[in-house]
Amino acid sequence: MARRPTRLRSRPFAEALLEWYDANKRDLPWRRTKDPYAIWLSEVMLQQTTVKAVEPRWRRFLQRWPTLRDLARAPLADVLHEWTGLGYYARARNMHRAAVQAGDALPCSYSELLKLPGLGEYTAAAVASIAHGERVPLVDANAGRVLARVYTIGEEINSAAGKKKLRAHAEALVPAARPGDFNQALMELGAMICTPRDPSCPICPVATECAAFRSATQAQYPCIKAKEKMSGVREAAVVLRDADQRVLVLLRGSSGSFANMWELPRVVVEKDEEPPDAAVRAMRELADLRVKCGRELLVVRHTVMRSNITLHVVEASCVRIRKTIVPSRHVEARWVSLGEWGRLPKSITQERVRKALQRLNEE
Ligand code: SF4
DSSP states (O other), X not given: OOOOGGGOOHHHHHHHHHHHHHHHOOOOGGGGOOOHHHHHHHHHHHTTSOXXXXXXXXXXXXXXXXXXXXXXXXXXXXXXXXXXXXOOTHHHHHHHHHHHHHTTSXXXXXXXXXXXXXXXXXXXXXXXXXXXXXXXXXXXXXXXXXXXXXXXXXXXXXXXXXXXHHHHHHHHXXXXXXXXXXXXXHHHHHHHTSOSSSOOGGGOTTGGGOHHHHTTOGGGOSBOOOOOOOEEEEEEXXXXXXXXXXXXXXXXXXXXXXXXXXXXXXXXXOTTOOHHHHHHHHHHHHHOOOOEEEEEEEEEEEEETTEEEXXXXXXXXXXXXXXXXOOSSSSEEEEXXXXXXXXXXXXXXXXXXXXXXXXXXXX
């Protein structure tokens, strides 16, 4: 029988968890600072990126903009460029907006942090508890898995009801002393011991408090909805060069996906269309240019949200190249060398395309 949550002894739970954390935590650079700005940066970077990838990028970002004020004064284009390779650029845009709004320092309390752009419940709770010692719970996927098992939570953990339950349980457990360490310890336990498959229950510091362990039902928790099917999308991108062998790139507006990013003109290939025809249409619709399509230079496959995208990169030529292009859906058009494009903010996929074009040029 699973133990009822109300009977769980929060004090021994927190004590056992913190003792384990003190002896076993990974030595990560953001755990050696109490600077709210540096902690905020680590939390934002870690949301979609692995610890290994974040470590060098976190140091580099802080070397370039050591304080919140430095970040607020930096041009957004530089911040986005610095973010290249980390993906999910909305994180960088929001950080920059929040830095501008916050001024000299981040607010200290959870409720004030929540008012900044891009700071959701998770990030606000992380900064408030870790940097300022505020007693607020913090539930990421790792902590959620631990709690779902400890309390044998039957609700799907990403549903509104599931999240509410997780938060309520976490709130009851987080101690007044060392709330930031407790929150990190719960997430660390999920990352190191209470792993999705084959959790290491025999060495788990909270095994005696865990209902799933006691009923041998660990594999049934957390309850996760079956994944939605991925959809397949084809896109065509156009490489159009001027007389100086510069390529045409377009700047997306400041909202929507890939905002403020420079990219090759591209469109979704319609059902009854072939990529070269779509490339011709792309140039007509996006840049008011009549082009002829040449060979397909490369194909790049990538995933965005629930879509598997196949990007066909097609070469095109134009009899009358105009120096000035007025884009219809983008905010700016530029002719740039591949090297110049490298210094502009762009998505990971567009960077892959740029590097592949550079390699083709060198062959
Ligand atoms: S006892 Fe096992 S299932 Fe329960 S929290 Fe620990 S590792 Fe996870």
